[in-house]
Every structure is written in C-alpha cells, then in structure tokens.
Amino acid sequence: MRFLLVEDTAELARSVQDLLRLNGHAVDWAATLADAGDCLAAASYDLILLDIALPDGDGRRFLQDLRRAGQDMPVIMMTARSAVADRVDALDGGADDYLTKPFDLAELEARARAVLRRRGGAAQTVRGFADLTFDPLTATLTVAGEARELRNRELRLFEILLGAPERIFSKDQLCDRLFSFAETVTDNAIEVYVGRLRRKLEGSRARIETVRGLGYRLTGA
Template sequence: MRFLMVEDNADLAASVQERLSLDGHAVDWADSLAAAADCLAAATYDLILLDIMLPDGDGRDFLARHRAARHDTPVIVMTARSEVSDRVTVLDTGADDYITKPFDFAELEARCRAVLRRKGGSAANLRSFGGVVFDPLAATIHFDGISRELRNRELRLLEILISAPGRIFAKSQLYDRLFSYAEDVSDNAIEVYVGRLRKKLDGSGARIETVRGVGYRITE
C-alpha cells in the first residue's frame, strides 16, 4: 500500500518511513501542507498520516478541505494533543482515527491495518478468494492444506488485487500503489512480483491473469 505522511519532524518521519517500509508499504513524506497538496495531485494514496501543527497551516483545515472535495482516502491524525475535545474535533472533521504522540510503532501499524480493513469493508484480518485464505497480518496464504509465506511486496500486491476481484489494474496503477517517489525500481518490477505471486498461488483456485496491453486482475 502507498501512504502519504504529512509531518514536519524529519526524525519522526524517517523513523515511521523505515518502520512501515519493513511491512512492504511505500511511504511518501511531505513536510508541509503545500508539499502534501503536490503529492496528492500527483499520486493516489491508500492512507494519509496527518500531523496537526505544520509550518504553513493547521492539519485540521487541510483535512476539512480534503473531505469537502469528497476525497475518501482514510486519514489517521497524529497529534500531541490528548484532550478529549481535540480528539472529538479531528474525528468530526473527517479523520478515520487518531494516535497521540509519542506513540509506539506497533500501535501505529495496528491502527493502519484497522483503518484499511474498514476501508475494504472488512472487520477481520482473514480474507478468502478462490479457495485461498489470505492472512495479511501473518503474511501467509492457505489452500488445500498448503501454507505459503509471502514476502512484503508479494503481500501488498495480493492485497491490492484481492481487494477488487476481476478488476483490471494497469501496470502504472500498481507502480503507484507499491512504490514511493524515493524508490528506484526497474521497469519490469511489476512483472517480477506478479511472477513470484503466481508461483505462490500455483495449485489454488485463484490466478492472476494478464490482460494484454491493459494490466492484471485476479480471478477464480
């Protein structure tokens, strides 16, 4: 999944980027509201991590404008304010969740997972498709008594495809969802990860189809 982190503390931003990248997420960093607006104009994000006090404005105003424009990207507000009234305000403004600074990275990861599950219409970690039981938390797939582990990019690619079975994802869309601006990836990176994931799904009722000249989709 691709995240946008809007945070002016460079050390915190670097730490969050490093931690989330270990889970296979691509994280772009914006240190101001203006930079965040530029990122949103250029890419599509699965989740936004939003600080409140930024050099060029208030994150709550940014959130209000984002929701007024009918953007439904999930937003987790990161705030040092712990008063109930502050938390109520950000939730009423349109935040999907909040986390109080300083926070434990494990809690941030768990909140990201919970918000993304709700966005996908699921309250549980396990997902099933084509006889395959997919556990993104354990990074495994199970079918016909077989259990296989997924590496980070394989995991995130399967999450994208299985979120909309039958939908064709263009190669450019997959690049956009899997890699951040800072990453230098080869032109055939998507083909490599699709090939690896196909091998993991081999023997199951789910398969990844190539739609020539268009992209990829997962089918039963």
C-alpha cells in the first residue's frame, strides 16, 4: 500500500514512516499542505494520514477541498485536539477515522488496516481465492493446507493483486503502489517481487499471469 503522511513534526513523521516501511508500505511525507497537494498531483494513494494544524493551513479544510474535488481515498485525521467537537468536525468533513495525539504506532497501523478493510467492503479479515486463503494480519498464505509466510513487499504486492483478481496491473501501476518518491527503484524491481510471490503460490490453482506488453494479473482459471 502507498500512504501519504501529512505531518509537520519531523520526529513523529520519521517514527510513522519507519513503522509503515518496516511492514512493506510505501510512505511519502509532506510537511505542509502545499507539499501534500504536489504529492497528490503526482501519485495515487491508498490512504492519507492527515494532521489538522499545519504551517500553511487547516487539514480539515484541505480534506473538505479534496472531497469536493471528488477525491475519495480514505483519510485518518491525526491531531492533539481531543474535544468531541473537533472529532465531529473532522468526521463530518469527510474523515474516515480520527486519532488523538499522542498515540501508539501499533494503534495507528491497526486503524489504517480497519479503514482500508471497510473501504474495500471486506467484512472479514481472512480472504479466499481459488484454492488458497490469505490472512493479512499474520501475513500468511495457505495453499492446500500448507501455510506460507509472505514478507513485506511480497505481502503488499499480493494484497494489490488479490484486491482485483483478473485485473491487469502495469509495472508502473504496481511501482506507484509499492514504492515512495524517496525510494530508488530499479527497472526489474517488480519482476523480482513477482517472481518471489510466484514461488509462494506454487501448488495452487491461483497464479500470477504475465500479460505481454501490459503487465500482470492474478488469475485462478
């Protein structure tokens, strides 16, 4: 998954980035609303983590502008303001969740997973496809009763493909979802992760198919 973190406190931003990257997510950091706007113009995000009090404006106004512009990606507000009125304003303004500072980083990631599940319409954590089952919380893929652990980017890549079976994803689309602007990505990076994931799927009817000239798709046919 690719996250946009809009937060002006550098120490907190680094901590959040380190946690999310450790779990295989790509994270772009914007310290101002202007920088956040530039990021949104250049990339697509699965989730925005948005502070309220920023040097160049109010995150709630920024969120309202996003919603009016038709941007519907999930947003979690992060703020030191704990009053009920502040939470109501944020949620009514289009936020999917609200987290009061200081917060535990594990809670932030758990809330992010919950928001993404709700937005994806997933009522349950464990998902099935063809003859395999997948539990994102334990990063476990089960093929014919055999558990196979997915590592970081393998996990994130599989989540993307599993979220839209039979859909073709180009290399550029996968790079956009898996890597941040700060990361150096080689031309064959996607091929490497696809190859690793294919090995984890061996023995299953589900497979990652290469569509020549277009990209990759998860198919169970």
